[in-house]
Amino acid sequence: MHQTPQPVRLTAGDAELTVRPDAGCGISSLRVGGTELLRQGPRYGSFVMVPWCGRTENGRFRNGGVTHQLPVNAAPHAIHGTGRDGSWTRSTHGDGTASFFHDLTDPWPYAGRVTQVFELTEDELRITMGVETAEESFPAQAGWHPWFLRNLGQGGQDAVIDFTPGWQEERGDNHLPTGHRIDPEPGPWDDCFGMPDGVDVALTWPGELRVRVTSPAEWLVVYDEQPEAICVEPQSGPPNGLNTLPRLVTLIDPLEITTVWAWERLG
Template identity: 30%
Template sequence: MGGDGILTLQAGPLRLRLAPAAGGSIAGLEGERPDGGGHVDWLRPASTEGLAARNPLAMASFPLVPFCNRIRDGRAHFGGHEIRMPPNHPGEHSPHPLHGIGWLRPWKVNALAVASASLSLEVAASPAWPWAFAARQHFALERGVLRVRIEMENRAPDAMPAGIGHHPYFPHPPGTRLATRTQAMWRTDREVLPTRLEDGDEVRRLDQGVLLRDLDLDNNFTGWSREARIDWPADAQGPARHLRLRAEPPLDFFVLYCPPGQPFFCAEPVSQTTDWLNMAQAGGMGAAELGGAVLQPGQVLAASFSLAPGWG
C-alpha cells in the first residue's frame, strides 16, 4: 500500500488501483498502448481532489451493497422491519438514498498480492438498515482481464433483503459506442424512479450498437444478456480499442447512466432494479422485472463480473 492509501496491482500491461478508504472503490484501471505511446485509461481515473476527499463519486467504480440504485424516500418494509434510510448523496438534496451503504464507508484490506487483493466491511444493524451484514470484495488481474467478485453475508438473526452490484465509470470521448442486449427498459419520473417497463427504441438501438452521444439516460434495463461491449475510436489516448463487460448471475440487470456533455458514462451490472422493495410490495411485478434476493441468517449472496480490454 502506498503512502496515500492506494493499493496498486499489476499483471502484464494492466494496472489496477484501489482506494479502500474511499468506499472500497476502484481508483483506476490502466493499460499500455500497443504503439508504445504510454498508457490508456480503461476506466475513468479518480481525480486528485476525489482521492484527497475520499469521494466515491470521483472514483473509477464503487461497490453497491446492501442494495443498488434508489429507495423511494428511504422508506420500505420487509419481514416486520421498517427501513428508514436518510438521504446519502453528498452532491444532491434528494430524499431518495441510493447505492446502499458500503460505498460511503472505509473497507479493510484483508489480503494483498502483486496481482490480487481482498477487502472487507462489517456493518451493524441500525434504523437505516435493520440487519447486520458483512461484505467482501476480491480483485484479480488475470491474463489481461480484471475479475471482481463481491459478496454480502447476512449477520442478522432473521431474513434480510439484498441487492448487490458495482458502479463503473467509463471514459466517454467523441465516437464512443455501446452494444448490449436487454429485453426492456424502466421509464422513470423526474426523480429517476421507475414508472413503467417498455420494450422501447433504446432497447433496440443498444442491441444494434449506438453512439452514446445520441443517448440521455439514467435507466434500469431488465432481461440483460450479462454482456456489453464498449468501442472507442482512435484518438489521443491511442489506437481504436474496446472493452467487454461480462457478468454472472445474479447480475441480471443493467443500469446505463449517460449524461449529455459529460466525459464519462456508467454501465452498471446489478442484481435488482431501483426501489425494488416498494415495487414488489405494490404487487404486479416479479423477479424478472425487479430482481433482488432474500438472505436467511448466515446466507451469502455473491456476484462476479469482469472487464476485458482489447485493441482494434
C-alpha cells in the same frame, strides 16, 4: 492510533489497478498500456453499490412487517448504498489479486458483512462481491458503478456503447421504475434495463480499445448524461428493488455477484 488503509495496487502485464479501501473499496484507477480508462475524482473511478443499488424510494424499505428509514442523500430518495462511504479492511493481497471486507453498520439496520475480491490478468478484471448476514435475514442488492471515460484522451474518437437488452424499465418522473417494461429507447440514458441472459455490454473506442462488461446478473443501469463518461452498472436488482423485487440474504443463502471487464486493443 488508527491508520488509514493505504491504496492497493495490482498489476498484470501492462494492466494496473488501484483500489482504495479507505474510500469505500472503490477503484480509483484502471490503466491498460498506460492509458486510464476511468474518470478521475473522489466520486468517480468505480464505486460499489451495496447493500442497495440506485435509488430507494423516499429512503424507506420494508422487511416483513418492519419499515426502515434510510438517510435521504439524493432527495427525496436514498441512493447507492452505504458501502461506498465506509472504510474496508484488506484480507489478502498478491500481485494480481486482493480481497477486502466491510461490516455493515448504521445507518443500515442489519448486521452483516460485505466482501469483495479483485482478480487482475493482462486482459481482464474479475470482481466478485458477496453479502452475508450475521443473524437476521434482510433484503439487499449489490453492484458496481464504473465511470468509463467517454474519450481516452489520445486524440481518438468517443466511445460507442453496444448492448441488446430484453427490455427497458419505464422511468417515472421520480427517476424510479414505474413497473412497466418498454421497448428499449435511444439514449442518453439514466435508465435500467433487463438482460435475462446476463449483462453483456461492449464499449468501443474506435481504433483504440474495446472493453466488454459482462455479469451473470440480469440487471443493468446505463448512465451517460454527462459528457465526460459512460457508466455501465451491473447490479443484482433494479432501482428501488429493496421494495419491488426484494432478494433476502439469509444465513444459508448469501448474495453473490460477479462482473468481468475484458479488454482488447484495436490499434
